[in-house]
Amino acid sequence: MATNEDVARIGRKLDKMVHKNNTDGALDLLMELKNMTMSLETLQSTRVGMSVNAVRKQSSDEEVQNLAKVLIKSWKKLIDGSKCKSQKKDKNDGSLMRTTSTSKDSCSSEKSSKTTAKSPVELPSLVTSFPVIPLTTDNVRNKCRELLVAALQTADDYKTFGVDCSLLAAQIEEQIFEDFKSTDVKYKARLRSRISNLKDQKNPDLRRNVLCGNISTRRIASMTAEEMASAELKKIRETLTQESIREHQLSKVSGNETDMFVCKKCQGKDCTYTQVQTRSADEPMTTYVMCNDCGNRWKFF
Structure with a gap:
């Protein structure tokens, strides 16, 4: 069984190739993925499907394209199978809770779920098969998600990585909302700091690391302003801090x-x-x- 660390390592290498516009060596990495026994949990946590899909789009090597298509197709089947099992379990649990005379209904539910499993759902791409966007009817939260999407789409990096910015923005907002449990002043202040730093043209590395998964949604939701700052700004802050310390020592x-x-x-x-x-x-x-x-x-x- 493939470990999350191994799959994430390969995903990062593929993302770097896409970012540098050089897919040399991608075939070896795809072969390594093909030889791994992949689980649904590993696919969802590492988001390696996005990396493989991005390499497929960018590479001009026909062998790389074909192998990437084979991997994506096999992972789609894994996701479809998991959905069918989940539907079957939900129907069986519901039938047991109604009455004691539900044995016939349970059998018909199993037949229905088997029929569903034989006709897999058509998915436009691997990206859309990952966890659905968490929904909310709160107008403030929906507006914040729209602003996060715009921040993530500041440059064309999201196209290179093949990321669904709507899903990513919703996950970031969901993490922030979980911390405050309301859309109060603190919630809005944290959203504003994420948006301004992701849009910062002088700090593109932060946005790229979020898009490719190097910085998780949980991490970006809780980072401080100092942690999100660019290398140049961190250096300036360090210099000012040292000057302040020196002035303070002199005043004493x-x-x-x-x-x-x-x-x-x-x-x-x-x-x-x-x-x-x-x-x-x-x-x-x-x-x-x-x-x-x-x-x-x-x-x-």
Whole structure:
């Protein structure tokens, strides 16, 4: 039986090939998937069907296309079989709860379910065969889902990965709603932060990781603003934090009073200076000067 880790690993490799527009080596990965015994749970949790479908659309290799079609067809049968079993179980459970004279009804229900199993439901693609979109009649929640769909479709990445953005947006919104159990201010604030970060043109990696499944719907629903930020913004924040820490440390030190410095702002000489080792040990210390008259601060090298 194929493990989720192995299937997810192959799915990520296929997604990278699609993203780089280079499907060399895809045939070996598809052969590896073909030799695995796939379960419905693994298909749904890893979403490997989307990756295979995206490779099939992009690859010009006929052998890759044919093998991808074979895999998708076999996984459709697995999903169809699971649906038929579920229908059969529901009908049998319902017949047992009515009366004690339901044995005949149960038999007819089994015959009906067998007939249904013989005529599988036609599915337009593998993507639409995965879990249905969780429904809601709340206008606020539906509007939030529409905004999430628009954010996920900011660029054409979703076409490359073959993702159903409506389903993905509904799952993200569902996770956020589960945290608050209402559409209050906190719920709306979290939705706004997800939408703005997914739409950020300077941070496309966040959106791509969500689309290809590297960041799960549970994860994106609970990430902080710092975790969603781009690498460039994280670096800026770190620099500002270090500067704030340094300024805070300087404000705690009384320093040494001197009249050797002249304030460029008020021309006063009543100053206090402090020396801090901000560079390597073999370089001179940095002198921070503060004017006691106007509060102006500057560095002296």
